[in-house]
Amino acid sequence: MAPSRQLLQLAVLLTAARVCSCALADHISVCHRSDPRVDDCINASIDALRPKLRVGIPEWSVPPIEPLTIDRVTLRRGPNSALLEAVVRNATAWGGSDFVITNLKSDLDKNVFRAKVFLPRIRFEGDYQLKMTFLLFHIQGQGFMTGSFSNYTCDLLMKGHKVSKGGQEFLEFEKMRFKLKVGDARFNLSDLFGGDPVLGPATNTLINDNSALILEEVTPALEKSLEDIFTRIANSITLKFPYDELFP
Template structure:
């Protein structure tokens, strides 16, 4: 009986291992590399899976990336000290694919992804100083809405041997660019609740939003890109290349 129990346990573990390696969410389907429509196929998979992917894939240990936890963001210069703490970026699950290109089976395999949509940042702020000619002072809740932000990520693809001993793809440290159409700020409790001063200052800040975003956007976008790439690499570490790319010849 002892030997029978051991045999059953080994079979169960092997079956579970095979199941884990072969698992793909129902909304992701492999694409055939030799097919002329390969890139179109991959693009379709990304469009269909983007909302699900942003919300996380627990079965593959891929975490949710909506919201994105940001590090403290500090603006200190030009007469203004502004700190955002406990900052979170919301809306990645609703971003749309703006552009996509992939090259596999060549010497320098690469990946380009562009997403576009509206994002919002919530945080606690602490401000003391001036925006150009107007004072800015207060602390409390902050809401920052970014309209039509587009983030373009490009990366080379590396081949790595996973914990399973098999070959996987991995995005290297990416390059990225971004554009923002407009931004509005809502800072509660400015000037200890002085409504008139607060409205005047916020109106001025929203008319001159680019000055604030020149300092605020880079660290926020950097963290967003880092989070997206980390989640993609987590997914890629769970699936072998032949599992998602039919007809791909492994290199390792």
């Protein structure tokens, strides 16, 4: 009986391994550590995975990354004579899945990955409250806000370590680090001055002409949101498959 049970257990393990390998192959390419072009393989695998990340991978418990959500961004900058105070709530952003990796360098001995990432365009919307003093202008308002960030570049750092589960090793990432470099930005705030048809557009023009000040405050919140979301996604994938299966 004992040999039969052992054979049955072995058959179950082999079947599970085949199922796991097929599930992995359905979504990403396996990259061999000994491959001198392993970085190209990893990049190609991520590129192939991107359309699935957009809508999520339920069988891996990976949520969709379209849209990204940021609960609250608070801005306060400058003295009273040139004050910017703003709160943006319930912000929703689209375009995060259109990232392009332009340079990837991996160290599989240390499980460290560095990359440069290009974000062509992020479109967002949310509810805002604004108080702004600029030169002789005193601006207050609240309403609905839309806008876009374009031509963002990002330096990405990922550090991982191996963890043991069930006698096998898995790769787990620490919190990723994103460093965004701002490109262009456009904002449109509705209901400024009660929807005044002259003052509202003029104020939006003033805000866009000085968008760099706003971007300096918005960027850290966007970095944190991207760090949290992509760390969670990466670990949802790497903790599903043994390290030797991901990187044989």
